[in-house]
Amino acid sequence: MAEKxxxxxxxxxxxxxxxxxxxxxVDDIRLPDTLHAMFVRSIYxxxxxxxxxxxxALKLPGVVAVYTGKDTQKIGAVPCGAAIPDMKIPDHRVLAxxxxxxxxxxxAVVVAENKFAARDGVDLVQVDYEELPVxxxxxxxxxxxxxxxxxQFGTNIAYKLTAGEGDIEAALKSADKVxxxxxxxxxxxxxxxxxxxVLARYYPGEQELTLWTSTQIPHLARxxxxxxxxxxxNKLRLIAPEVGxxxxxxxxxYAEEAxxxxxxxxxxxxxxxxxxxxxxxxxxxxxxGQVGYVEIGCKKDGTLxxxxxxxxxxxxxxxxxxxxxxxxxxxxMLSGCYKIPAIQINVTATFTNKMSTDAYRGxxxxxxxxxxxxxxxxxxxxxxxxxxEVRRRNFPAPDEFPFKTATGLFYDSGNYQAALDKAMKIADxxxxxEEQKKxxxxxxxxxxxxxxxVEICALGPSAAMPAGGWESATVRIEPTGKxxxxxxxxxxxxxxxxxxxxxxxxELGVGVNDSTVIHGDTAVVQYxxxxxxxxxxxxxGTAVYMAIQKLKEKAGKIAAHLLQCExxxxxxxxxxxxxxxxxGASVPEPVVPVGQAPAAALxxxxxxxxxxxxxxxxxxxxxAKNLPPDMEPGLSATSFYEPKNFTFPFGTHIAVxxxxxxxxxxxxxxxxxxxxxGKQINPMxxxxxxxxxxxxxxxxxxxxxxxxxxxxxxxxxxxxxxxLPRASMLPxxxxxxxxxxxxxxxxxAKGVGEAGTIGATPAVVAAIVDALSIYGVRHIDxxxxxxxxxxxxxxHSAA
Amino acid sequence: xxxxxxxxxxxxTHQSEIEPRLLLVQYLRDVLSLTGTHVGCETSLCxxxxxxxxxxxxxxxxxxxxxxxxxxxxxxxxxxxGGELHPVQSGFxxxxxxxxxxxxxxxxxxxxxxxxxxxxxTDEEIRHGLxxxxxxxxxxxNIVQAVQCAAKxxxxxxxxxxx
Numbered sequence: 001m002a003e004k005x006x007x008x009x010x011x012x013x014x015x016x017x018x019x020x021x022x023x024x025x026v027d028d029i030r031l032p033d034t035l036h037a038m039f040v041r042s043i044y045x046x047x048x049x050x051x052x053x054x055x056x057a058l059k060l061p062g063v064v065a066v067y068t069g070k071d072t073q074k075i076g077a078v079p080c081g082a083a084i085p086d087m088k089i090p091d092h093r094v095l096a097x098x099x100x101x102x103x104x105x106x107x108a109v110v111v112a113e114n115k116f117a118a119r120d121g122v123d124l125v126q127v128d129y130e131e132l133p134v135x136x137x138x139x140x141x142x143x144x145x146x147x148x149x150x151x152q153f154g155t156n157i158a159y160k161l162t163a164g165e166g167d168i169e170a171a172l173k174s175a176d177k178v179x180x181x182x183x184x185x186x187x188x189x190x191x192x193x194x195x196x197x198v199l200a201r202y203y204p205g206e207q208e209l210t211l212w213t214s215t216q217i218p219h220l221a222r223x224x225x226x227x228x229x230x231x232x233x234n235k236l237r238l239i240a241p242e243v244g245x246x247x248x249x250x251x252x253x254y255a256e257e258a259x260x261x262x263x264x265x266x267x268x269x270x271x272x273x274x275x276x277x278x279x280x281x282x283x284x285x286x287x288x289g290q291v292g293y294v295e296i297g298c299k300k301d302g303t304l305x306x307x308x309x310x311x312x313x314x315x316x317x318x319x320x321x322x323x324x325x326x327x328x329x330x331x332x333m334l335s336g337c338y339k340i341p342a343i344q345i346n347v348t349a350t351f352t353n354k355m356s357t358d359a360y361r362g363x364x365x366x367x368x369x370x371x372x373x374x375x376x377x378x379x380x381x382x383x384x385x386x387x388x389e390v391r392r393r394n395f396p397a398p399d400e401f402p403f404k405t406a407t408g409l410f411y412d413s414g415n416y417q418a419a420l421d422k423a424m425k426i427a428d429x430x431x432x433x434e435e436q437k438k439x440x441x442x443x444x445x446x447x448x449x450x451x452x453x454v455e456i457c458a459l460g461p462s463a464a465m466p467a468g469g470w471e472s473a474t475v476r477i478e479p480t481g482k483x484x485x486x487x488x489x490x491x492x493x494x495x496x497x498x499x500x501x502x503x504x505x506x507e508l509g510v511g512v513n514d515s516t517v518i519h520g521d522t523a524v525v526q527y528x529x530x531x532x533x534x535x536x537x538x539x540x541g542t543a544v545y546m547a548i549q550k551l552k553e554k555a556g557k558i559a560a561h562l563l564q565c566e567x568x569x570x571x572x573x574x575x576x577x578x579x580x581x582x583x584g585a586s587v588p589e590p591v592v593p594v595g596q597a598p599a600a601a602l603x604x605x606x607x608x609x610x611x612x613x614x615x616x617x618x619x620x621x622x623x624a625k626n627l628p629p630d631m632e633p634g635l636s637a638t639s640f641y642e643p644k645n646f647t648f649p650f651g652t653h654i655a656v657x658x659x660x661x662x663x664x665x666x667x668x669x670x671x672x673x674x675x676x677x678g679k680q681i682n683p684m685x686x687x688x689x690x691x692x693x694x695x696x697x698x699x700x701x702x703x704x705x706x707x708x709x710x711x712x713x714x715x716x717x718x719x720x721x722x723x724l725p726r727a728s729m730l731p732x733x734x735x736x737x738x739x740x741x742x743x744x745x746x747x748x749a750k751g752v753g754e755a756g757t758i759g760a761t762p763a764v765v766a767a768i769v770d771a772l773s774i775y776g777v778r779h780i781d782x783x784x785x786x787x788x789x790x791x792x793x794x795x796h797s798a799a
Numbered sequence: 800x801x802x803x804x805x806x807x808x809x810x811x812t813h814q815s816e817i818e819p820r821l822l823l824v825q826y827l828r829d830v831l832s833l834t835g836t837h838v839g840c841e842t843s844l845c846x847x848x849x850x851x852x853x854x855x856x857x858x859x860x861x862x863x864x865x866x867x868x869x870x871x872x873x874x875x876x877x878x879x880x881g882g883e884l885h886p887v888q889s890g891f892x893x894x895x896x897x898x899x900x901x902x903x904x905x906x907x908x909x910x911x912x913x914x915x916x917x918x919x920x921t922d923e924e925i926r927h928g929l930x931x932x933x934x935x936x937x938x939x940x941n942i943v944q945a946v947q948c949a950a951k952x953x954x955x956x957x958x959x960x961x962x
Contacts, residue, residue: 018900021835244901493899
C-alpha cells in the first residue's frame, strides 16, 4: 500500500530551481532588442502640472521616446473592482494629466535602448508644478473645511457605509460598562522582496501582445488590461513567471502594466520596466490605514453586549483594484471569536495625497481582529478580570457552529476553547502569571499577551466577490501516465506545486514527482481567479481534487470496459475487478474529505481478479482503439469549483515579554502560537505560512510604518528608513495546532496564508501593555518602539 | 570610456569590456546572464545580491565590476559542485527555508560564509550573521533551522573526510 503524502511535511518540488538560482522572475527573462522604460514621478504630493518639457530627454543618445499623460489619454482607467453604493470614483489615468496627487504619481515615461539612458533621460524631463495644499490625515480629510483633492467631488469623502446587525444603541445602553478607545492601524508597505516588473512584447503581424508581469492574478489582470488597451482579450497573453512574493501588493492591476503594453504596441519592440525599491515604496499599494474609535459594552461578569467601530479609512488618492472594499472586510470580522449580539461599523473612507491603499496580507481583517482583541483586553482591565476569562465567557461552543455573527457571517466550524487550552498548556499560562507576580515584586516589567482570533478566508462565494470567487483546475493524464495540472491559482511562494502534487499523488496513486503543476500563463491555463485571500490550497486545491474525481470516474469506466467486468475499484494506482455487487460507478461519492473514510462502504477488489494500471488506461484513452461505445478519447477533466462559504481558521497566540527599564527595549521570552487551519495538506508549508505571518505582525507591532511628512513627502522611501524585521529582531516561535475540519470543502481545509498576520499583532501589543499595566497603561498604538516605552516609563517614574 | 576586466566566475574566466560604472551584480546578470543573483533594493540593505568575491560574501550591488577585476567570484549557480548540492542548499530544501525564492540565493551565500567562519554557530549567531539579508516570506525561523542542518552535514562530512 503506497504511503499517503497528504498530511506529511514533504519537501517542496519547487525548491531545486530556486536554491540553484535557476528560476525566472520577470527581470530574468531576456528578449533581443528590448527597450527599457523608466518613469518620471511626481515630487510633490499635490500639484497642478503647468507644463512638461521632454526636449532635452529626447536629445539624449539612446532615448527612443518620451510619453506623457497627453499621449496615453486613450488608455482606459486603472480599474477598481469594488462597488460601494454612492462611492465617488476618481478617473484614474495611467499617467497624470492635469494634476499630481501623491509623491510617486507617474507623470511621464522615458523609453531608451538601455536602462542607463532611460534613467538619465528621467532626470532631463522638466516638469513645471504649481504646488497645492496637501491632505494627509484620513480623519481631518473628512472635515468640510479641508482642502479638497478631487475638486470635482467637492469633498474628500469617498464613501460612507454602515453595516452590522442588532440594536447597537440598546446594546450599549444595557451594558454595565462601555469602554471607548481610539485605535490606530497605520499604513504599512507590503515589500515583497521582488519589486514589480513588466516585460511587454507586441507582435504587429499577429497583433498579439504578451505581458510578463509579477502578478498574483494573471487572468483577471489580462481581462482588465485588454479593456484598458482597447484590444481583444484573446489577443493578450499575460504570463506570471516566477513571482518573488506578493502579500496582496501584486493582487492588482497597475498603470505601469498597461503603459508597458502600450509602449510595445507603439514601438513594435519588446520593452521592460523593473521597479526600483523606492518606486515600490512610493507607488505599489500600501496596506491598512485606519483611524478608529471602538466602543465596547459589557456586563459586570465580562459578557459582551455590543461593539461599535467608527473608522476613518485612508484610501489614498485613487482607487486601485480593491481599495474601497478593504474596510468592509474589517466590518465583517468585528465579532471575532465572540458572541456579540449587536455590532456596528461606520466607515468614512477618505481620499488623501498618498499612494492608494489596498489588500495587504489580511486585507481589513487584521484591523478587525486588532480592534476586537484590544477591546476584550480593555474590558478585562476595566473589570479586573483575567483577559482569558473574558474571552472564554464569550466564545461560542463547538456545537454552536455554523455560528452566525451579528455581521451576517456563518463561521463554518470552530473550537476556540481547544486552541486556547492547548496554547495555555504549552505556555504554562498559570506558571507565567506566577512568574509575573514574582517579577513585579522584583521590579521587573514582565508582560503576557493573549490573542484569540478567527479570520475569514479562502475567498470565496462568487456572490460576495467582485470578480468571481471560484477556482479552476484542469487535470490531464498524458499517454505515458504523467499527470499535468493546470491551475488558475497563481503562486508567489506558497508551495502549491507541491501541495497539489500531493493531492494528485494520493488520489491517483502516482508519485509526487509524476505531476507537473502549470500556472500563471493565460494562454496555457484556463481562466482562473488567482492567489490571494488564503485561497490557493482551499479553493484551488479543491478544484484540483474535483477534476481528479471526474478523471477517475472516466478512467474507471474505461477500466471496466477493458477488463470486461461490470465494476472496478481503484486501489493504489490500479483499477481492479470488484468483488460481489457494487452500485454505480467505481469511485466513492465525490465529497469525501481527504483522509477520511467514505460514508458508504467501498467495493472490495476481487481476490485474484484482473487489474489494469492508470498508466495503461491513459495510453488506451489516447490510442482510442477500444473504448466504451460513445466515449470520447483522451483523459482530461476540468473543474470550476464554486465554494459554498468562506472558511474560518482560528487560533490562540501567547506572547511573553520583559521590558528593559533603562532603554524601553522589549525582549520576547516566549512566543506560542496554536493555529487551526482545518486539515493540513503539508504541515511544513503551514508552519512556513504561520512563521511568515507572525513575522509581519511583529513588523507592524514593533517596527513598520509608512511615514509621509507634513508636505506629503515620503520619508520612508528606502529600506534604510522603512524598518523591515531582520532575523535578529525576532524570537523563536513555538508552533502547534488543532485540527477542526472545515465542512465547506472535501479537503476539510481552511486557509492559513494570512492567519499568522491576523492573530499575532494583538498578542504582541497585549504583552507590552500588560507589562506596563502596573502604571495604569491600557493601550499603546503601534509601532511600539523602545522610545515610546521609555517615554511611558519616564513619565511614570517621575510621578 | 570602457574598461577591460578579467573575472573568474564559477570557475570560468571572462574577459569583458565594461563601463566603469557597471555594478558587479549588473555584470553577472546582464553580461554573463547569470540571473540567479537578484536585486531587491538600491541602498545595499536587502542582501539578495550577495555573492562571494575572493572568498568573502559581499553585496554585489555595492561592488563595481571593475573592482572585481582579477578576482574569483562564486554565485549561487556555482555553489553546487559536481552535480551535488551544497549542504546549505540541501538544508534550505529540507527545512523549507524558502518560499518565493527571491532572497534565497543571497541568503544561501551569506549562510555559507557564516558556516565557513563558524562551523558550529548558535541560533543567535546565525540570526546575527544574517542581519544583512532580508526575507519577507519565511519569518527566518526555518532559515535558521536550515543553516543548523547544513552545519551538521558539513561537520559530519569533515569528520568523515578527516578535514
